[in-house]
Amino acid sequence: MALCVADRRGRITRDYMKALCCRFETTSRRAEYLGRKIEWTYRHLTRLLNKPEQKLLLKTADLENALREEACLNSFISGYRLAQGIQQELLADQPPCHFETEDKHRACDLARRER
Numbered sequence: 001m002a003l004c005v006a007d008r009r010g011r012i013t014r015d016y017m018k019a020l021c022c023r024f025e026t027t028s029r030r031a032e033y034l035g036r037k038i039e040w041t042y043r044h045l046t047r048l049l050n051k052p053e054q055k056l057l058l059k060t061a062d063l064e065n066a067l068r069e070e071a072c073l074n075s076f077i078s079g080y081r082l083a084q085g086i087q088q089e090l091l092a093d094q095p096p097c098h099f100e101t102e103d104k105h106r107a108c109d110l111a112r113r114e115r
Helices: 014-024 029-048 051-092 099-114
Strands: none
Touching: 014 051, 029 051
């Protein structure tokens, strides 16, 4: 049984999900290899660039890291919610969830925000 921390709207808090993600995160050999390649490329580029250009490169790298972390966390949260939904359906003998309805609600919410 998992302890679930939720806010007032019933959504799982991001901090809790981050902690869970870190707990179960594993790094593949491919990811380690790519990380080393990125480091090498970054070091090579910094030798070729002036200070202002190095700062811009560093800012770009930081933003890319933040974007990757956010995508990883969002992927983990999606998987967690999927597993939680499957568990609820199996344990409670509920009718299957209709993802189409949920997708329509998300699309409508997104359209409202863009206006």
